[in-house]
Amino acid sequence: MNATMPAPNTFASQDPCAILIVGAGPAGLSAALAAAPSGRSIVVLDDNPAPGGQVWRNGAGAASPGPLQQLQEALARYPHVRLCCGTRVVAAQGSQALLLESANSAWVQGFEQLILCTGARELLLPFPGWTLPGVTGAGGLQALIKSGLPVRGQRIVIAGSGPLLLAAAASATQAGAHVLRVAEQSTWLHVAAFGAGLLRWPNKLAQAATLMHRAYRCDSYVVAAQGDACLQSVQLRQGAQTFQLDCDRLAVGFGLVPNVELGRLLGCATKPSAQGHLALQVDGQQSTSVAHIFAAGECTGPGGAELAMAEGHMAGLATLGKKPAAAHLHARARWQDFAYRVDQQFALRPELRTLARTDTLLCRCEDVAYGSVAACSGWNDAKLHQRCGMGACQGRICGAAAQHLFGWDAPSPRPPLSPARVSTLSLASEDTQALS
Template identity: 60%
Template sequence: MKVDLLIIGAGPAGMAAALAAAPSGARIAVIDDNPAPGGQIWRDGPLAHLPEKARTLRQALMEADNVQVFSGTRVVALAGAKRLLVEDAERGWTLTYDKLILCIGARELLLPFPGWTLPGVTGAGGLQALIKGGLPVTGERIVIAGSGPLLLASAATARNAGASVLRVAEQASLTTLAGFSARLLRWPGKAMQAMGLLDVGYRPSSHVLAALGRERLEAVRLQQGTKVVEIPCDCLACGFGLIPNTQLGELLGCRVEQQAIAVDDWQACSLDDHFAAGECTGFGGSELALVEGAIAGHAAVGNRDLARALWPQRRHWQGFADALAHSFALDPKLKSLAQADTLVCRCEDVPFAELANRCNWNDAKLHNRCGMGACQGRVCGAAGQFLFGWTPPSPRPPLSPARIDTLRCLEAEGAPMVDR
């Protein structure tokens, strides 16, 4: 298959990019591994309540004759110059493009602490996704901990689904949060949204110490200011912020700076004809993702005047992103959560003690198989960067589990089947 413009990811940035580029008449393909456009923030499901903005964008995408959306589809590997190997539930095929926009989003930063592998412990965003997908939580006692606005959003989702949210533990201090709240006046809509999400169980200067239980989670131990408290609960959801997904960009050869794909004023990457937008270029919320996606879409089809006209909006929302990053920066004391026997690499059962004396990621991998499991270092790689300052592992194809028949497409293209 050959297209003029390929967009990877159908979250806010991806949808905005496709709709901005569509009037040019270019042949556009959008691929996304979710069942429907919307990304993680507008994830669909039996218990999801999509905002009007999400429904409007999704409808416009369906009505664009020159835009083809491939849902439930993921990138497996590179298949040559400007050619990707992709796969859905039924088949694998190669997709060739003239220009590409990466809108591959971000994922949660998960940090290890005693008991974090117990059944009943999830990520904060993971809990939200599970509930939207139909997980029953009515009557469940839930504690949410970590850092950032996602904690309050997850708490609201759980509460609306019938759960009892006992505590929202935010590691940022009250002074820092007060300063952030004052700065929110620049973005009245965000201020109103924050007011609507406030939770009576919200506690600043609080963080998880341990998840307690034998066969599954029974309680959580929290550091709350100067006190240590234990709260019986059925579910603990922890998220310590978001980190950009950069793997595909790195594999393509795009420059990465400060853990995000580096872009210029046009959202162009360091690689010619490649652009990036949304949270893979840095976390800033859906508003920033929408305007970055629109800039990238216009620029990719040569409409630079329309792209430039959106720069003031981007500056406005970039200010909000900067305020988020400053206010919810992680306290170094979180590096001491893991104990000697706390697993850091869950896939390969590698505890903290076996990593503490290693000098870098490759050293840890060679001695302990760290990062060689199912997640391929996506979880422990980010944790290792925070805990030890290690550079995360470089991505290697296949980027996700794939069928043998799909990998054989590479053989037909003359490309190596896997990176050796």
């Protein structure tokens, strides 16, 4: 793909495809494979440089994880399936086209049907020191390590909630770091109940047993991160005790927030996820409220790779008007049940809403402090009067945090969905006129 791309900032138009899939993670690749035998033209795009999504992310030169390799090999048999990595959606152009941008090009991609497989991102909640260099998301640290960040010999604290903490700890340990603590905010009772329930999902039980870390503690959360120019120590609370650990890195994630912005821009209805964030609403066939748009995977609610694959398969079949086999319906129900248990046992404790001080940044793109927005009446007020959410992330981080902290509605997405070149945006207006 890159070899044939035009010079930077020149534009190419692409023929409309029958099925456009946004997201090349487990859901998107499974959707493509299910629809591929139809012979219809399929484009799968992803803003990452390689397919695999969050769970199968790998650094340059590393072998693809087994399931990703199998999906890629299977898809390679279909020449009418085109994978465009390093390509992001900037805006919707009417209801049957998207404006796309890559490093070298920008174009409007028309489609007959669209499958949204945009996944989820981490929920980051503010606490004093959370913007210090050395503090990242838990999955964020894992992604950095997979992309080559050297952590050998570094002392790392991982905190937050959910199974992703153990996956991040395993990646850090494997890369030679000393994981001092894995602080899970949920209680032992809840985590033990979750562990016992895993008997119904033997592969998850085996995975949990493999990943379990001796520094794992429940009922434990970060109160503050400290350091002058960068992180030097972390203050943790465990039960009634508060103590300090000196460390080089802190990785904190509080579960996942579905990426619904593109779906909302296209008019797809949403529903609240178990944690109270918005997820794309789908029916039993993975159809959204917009007739020719389907959605699968974690943009419809966090649930893990297995559920994403089951839903992706069904969405792919649904574009062809086909019904899934009973085994697939059964698999989806089984993994939906697993997702429900994760939500139940790793629900966030109310204390996490009280950690930020008045001078703690809430919006790190625009340097907006928690104290300046706490008295606002809602997201629009905070945005208009304090510039909260006006920066590069367009409220993806602080909007989700504000929703959790204050119970505000999620920010309404506006194009461009992410920072884009001016030349790309000028194409948008021309094409919008041409398409309308």
